[in-house]
Amino acid sequence: MTAPVTTAPVSPAPLIEIEDLSIGFTSRSGATLPILRNIDLTINEGETVGLVGESGSGKSTLALAMMGYLKGGLRVLNGATSFRDRNTFELSTQELEQIRGGELALIPQNAGQSLTPTLRIGAQIGEALKLHSRIEEADCPARVIELLSQVRLPDPEQLVERYPHELSGGQQQRVAIAMALAGEPDALLLDEPTTGLDVTTQAHVLELLRDLAANTGTAMVYVSHDLGAIARVSDRIVVMYAGEIVLEGNSRQVLRTPVHPYARGLLASIPKLADARLPVAMDGRPPSPGGTGAGCAFADRCALAEARCRAEQPLLQKAQGGQTVRCHLQEEVAHLAMPASATAERTSIPDRTPSVLDLDDVAISYARPGLLDQILGRQSNATPTVDNISIAIRKGETIGLIGESGSGKSTILKAIAGLLPTKNGKITFGSNEALHSNVDKRSNDQLRRIQLIFQNPDDSLNPRHTIAEILAQPLRLYFGLTGDDLRARSEELLERVRLGAHYLERLPSQLSGGEKQRVAVARAFAADPELVLCDEVTSALDVSVQAAVLELLKQLQEDQGTTYLFVSHDLAVVRALADRVAVLYQGRLCEIGPAERVYALPSHPYTEVLLGAVLEPDPDTAPVLTAEDVVELSPVANGCSFQRRCPRRLGAICDSTTPPLQSDDKGHAIRCHIPREELLALQSQDHAQGDATSPRLTQPGL
Amino acid sequence: MTSLSDTAVAGQKPLLVRAAVVIGDIVSRPSGLIGFGLVVLHIFLAIASPFFVPYDYKEVSAQLMLQAPSAEHWFGTDHLGRDIFTRTLLGGREALMVTAIATPIAVTWGGFLGVLFGLLGGRFDDVLMRVVDAFLSLPWILVMLLAVVIFGSSSQVLIPTLGFFYGIPVIRIARAATHDVVARDFVVAARARGQRKMTIIGRELLPNVLDVLMVEGAMRWSWMLLAFSSLSFLGFGVSPPTPDWGLMISDSRGFMSFAPWAALAPVVGLSSLIIGINLTADALAKAMGIDRAQKAPL
Incomplete structure (x- = not known):
């Protein structure tokens, strides 16, 4: 017998099979509420499958069920999962221990824990x-x-x-x-393995996983809310909504021409680097477990929904390009254009606009002098966490502050809010009103004009206060409102953030994540502020909710002429909102300028690294990984802050001399020893050599 | 969802309404229902039992010594011929009265200092917490015996002594809870807004710390009951002939082999109360969203 020489497509053997699986729990009122409903899914040997969905869609529950694990309180209502033809839920503990970690390994979200x-x-x-x-x-x-x-x-x-x-x-x-990998598993389950990592680190880890899958032939089930990450590692994508599989197909098809309206909405709500407009938000929120009626779970949020959708549950059916979809109207969906942003391109804020806030050579240090130094009256001479920050924030603009964790972006916000003392430099408010670095020494009016919005509304809203009480605090403090006036103003604020007056009596725990963040926005706007400091305000939210919050912020800015200082690690989000962008590395400014210039060439080498690492939900883009993703513990004392990781390092001059700030006539400045023209030439050359089709960087504008 | 509408804007719910909501949550859990039921039963007995007990608790009879349970004497009689059923019903009154007053004392002063230390922080906190540690390292039973020997065993002595000693661990809990809350963004938000310090403490901090303190108080209460009964058992608590579980267990110790009912009845009385309080504390923690299982005390 001769072995076949050609690489004929051998039909892949199924590894994990899930048949009609429903998992649910019993609520305290005694009702059985399903988390997963009638899941049918097969993972073949050597295949990489991405499970994508928003929080609460059941994707993690499904991944854990594949290894026969259920979180406390959950039980199998129907169906079965099997691994190599062994029914996982019927195996003994010993048999499960054999499989788990050996043949089937889990990589959890937070490796540190x-x-x-x-x-x-x-x-x-x-x-x-x-x-x-x-x-x-x-x-x-x-x-x-x-x-x-x-x-x-x-x-x-x-x-x-x-x-x-x-x-x-x-x-x-x-x-x-x-x-x-120790047990040489046949399949890896990855539960949000890169969520919480910095963009450059995430890109490196994903490339590693891709290569591992290709070299070892291990099957991978990749669970994530991030379509960009999924797009990079998966052959096949499974989209989940409200505990059901709504769309399944190969990556290219799902990302390019999805035939389910939810997948389309999800893709449209992701901000893109190449698009300076706001992403399209999806209305409504997913149903809670057991909250789905007779019809399609997505019907309430679907723009196309008709009577049939609300009455009759759609079944999974074949659609164009080999996709499987759960939608009555899939044929119509397939012919629709992808939703596009309706917002106009931004009009730029003129350079002459007076600034609301001036940061002048600000330095902030967390290091406290030791006991001996205190006795001797010496200053700590540790390198400050944040140093040499000069930014003029103009009235009515949105300035984006970009950096990875530890770049000092939140530290700068705290210093502006007066919560951290500055070590050096001045913060000037308005035309020439010096701001005291301690919040207690500021006037009521100064306090009112600067407001903060935090990353996580679960933490920034007091869980014991009703929404009414949360909104009343700034209203009483700054305007002395009471009684009917207070109530009327609170209701007005809730209307402005598109929540009704009926939210007043609720507690934060009774709201969804997006609603909570809207309340936090309403609280900031209750003060009628001039400058709003936004600290990663959308990074704890699902993408569709993020788009809606970005839209809200934009709307409020248009109505009130508010200025935003918008801190984020997500370059695409900043691109969608910011007029000007500042890039920080280890508390030092690398690059600052109008958004369209910062995102174009020439870039500071660090900006180049960051832009290269951004993942987009596009099967044709690959991240460009130039710098190592090593950690640096403390900022350097001398020279360029990026000297240790810089892929375009010149030599000793980078270690010894702080680079000059090279500005052009459009207010775009790069802090680098390499002259702008040379940077532009180098980067355009690399860019052309890389993938010419990549839309990630806009063409250089001179 | 309970109907919570029609309250004044920006106003906290009336205390009674909030208490009703929390109690409703406690009794909706099986273990909470059992625990809360036991506690209510014991409080009822402590108040009302003098009005319906079948016998006089101090009526001694030489003929009725150590009788087994019967129709006349449901739990039998003790070594002095007294009715054990009567004495068991009455036996928790002193313990409950003393601990029910001492627990709020402990939680109040311990909680106050704990919040204060937590807010001040720094060197002050470092030094004072070492003092707290020193107190925690004392064998409390010996110190309490000493106090009782010096000042006597009246409730005027026991209440402040128990209140003092059981307040010390509360300092730690309150301080830790304060540290947790102070670091949260809603407190940072209030500071950035420029709220007055007292407003931040009263409106943002205390509502969140008080929940922890209430659960802690319930736990301290059960420990205190055990301590009180131990003192009585050792002969330093309630003096005869007043009926008390600790004292009854101590008295019947010698007859355990042939009259086990004499010791069993007060043991059941004491343990059912302690179990009841513990189950209630657990359900309370769950109702308030602070799970005791996740945070080991001390």
Whole structure:
């Protein structure tokens, strides 16, 4: 018999099969509420499948069910899952232990919490090897090092001696991946493995996972809310909504021409680097478990919904391009154009506009002088966390502050709000009103004119206060409103953020994430502020909700002429909202200028790295990874802040001399030793060599 | 959802309404219902039992010594021929009265200092917490015995002593809770808004710390009951012939082998009350959204 030489498509063997699976829980009123409803899904050997959906869509529950695990209180209502033809929910604990970690490994979201803090890295991986592989005890150390090299960790020989807390988030995630690979699994379940990592780290980890899948032939189930990440690693995408699979198909089809209206809405709500307009928000919110009626779960939010959609539950059916979809109107959906943003291009704010706030050479230091220094009256000479920040914020503009974690962007906001003392420099409000660096020393009027909105509304709204009380606090404090006036103004504010007056008596816990953030926005606007400091205000929200909150912020700005200082790690979100952008690295300004200039060439090398690492829900773009994703512990004392990671490093001059701020006539400035023209030439050249079709960077404008 | 409408704008719900909501939540859980029922039963017995007990609790009879349970004496009689059913019903009154007053004292002063230390922070907090640690390291039973020996065992002595000692661990809990809340963004938001310090403490901080303190108070109450009964058991608490569970267990210790009912009845009385309080505290923690299982005390 001769072996077939051609690589004829062998029909792939199914690895994980899920049949008509429903999982639910019993509510305290005794009703059975489903979390997953009638899921049918097959994962084949060597296949990478992305499970995407917003929070509450049941994607994590489904992934955990694949390994026979249910979170507390959940039970299987119907159907079964099997792994290699063994029914997972009927296996004994011992049999499950064999499969889990061995044939089927999980990589959790937060690797920092899944590693044992008291065990050295080598020992943790060694333990996984002992449990799930048949290698000899003596071969373990070599295999550990091999695994660590496989996940591209530098110096694996030294790393085995380290403890988890000595590693960065990205390195911890790589260790978690190495542990999962220890048992040479047939399939990896990845539950939001890059959420919470910095953009550059995320891009590196995803590239690693892609390569691993290609080289080892391991099947992967990748769970995420982030279509950009999913697009990068998946052959096939499964879109979930309200506990159901609504769309399934190969990545290209799902991302380019999705035939389900929800998938279309989801794609349209993602901000894109190349598009300076606001993404399109989706109305409404997903139904709560058990809250779906007889019809389609998405009907209430669907623009196309007709009587049939509300009366009759659609079944999964075949659609164009091999997609499987749960929609009555899929044929009509397929012929619709993708929703496009209706907002106009922004009109730029003239340079002459007076500034609302001037930061002049501001430095902030967290280091407190030690006891001895205090006695001797010496100043701490540690390198400040934030240094040499000069930004003039003009009236009515939105200025975006971009940087990875530890870049000092939130620190700057806190200093402006008077919550952190500045070590050096001045903050001037309005034309020439010096702002005291301590909030207690500011006048009531100054306090009123600057307001803050926080990242996580769960934390920024007092859980014991009703919405009425939350809104009343600034209204009483700044305007002395009481009684009917207070109520009328509160209702007006809720209307403005598109929530009704009936929200007044509710507690934050009775609201969805997006609604809570709207309340937080309403509270900030209750003060009738001139400058609103937005600290990652959309990063805790689902994409569709994020789009709606961005739209709201934009609307409020148009109505009231408010100025925003908008801090975010997400370059695409900043692109959608900001007029001007400042890029921070380790508390030092790298680049500042009009958004269209910062996002175009020439860029500061750090901006270039950041832009290259952005993931977009587009099967044809690949991130450009130029710099290492290593951590740096503290900012450098001398020279350029980016010297240690810079892919365009010149040499000793970068270590010794602070680079000059090179400005052009349009107010775009880059802090780099490489002359602008040379940067432009270098970057355009690399750009042309890379993928010429990539739309990620707009053409250089001179 | 309970109907919470028609309250004045920006006003907190009336205390009674909030209490009713919390109690409703407690009794909607099976363990909470049992626990809360036991606590209510014990409080009812402590108040009302003198009016319906079948016998006089101090009526001694040489003929009726250590009789087994019967139709006349449901739980039998003790070594002095007194009716155990009567004495068990009455036996929790002193313990409940003393601890019900001492618990709020402990929670109030411990909570006040804990919040204060938590807010002040820094060196002040460092030094004072070491003092608290020093107090926590004392064997409390010995110190309490000392106090009782010096000042006597009247409730005027026991209430402040228990209130003092059981307030010390509360300092730690209140301080930790304060630290947690102060770091949260809604407090930062209030500071950035320029709210007055007292407003921040009263409106933002205390409502969140008080929940923790209430659950902590319920836990302290059950510990205090056990401490009170231990003192009585050792002969330093309630003096005879007043009926008390600790004292009854101590008295019947010698006859345990042939008259177990004499010890069993007060044990059931004491443990049912403590279990009831513990179950209620757990349900209370869940109702208030602070799960005791997740946060180990001390």
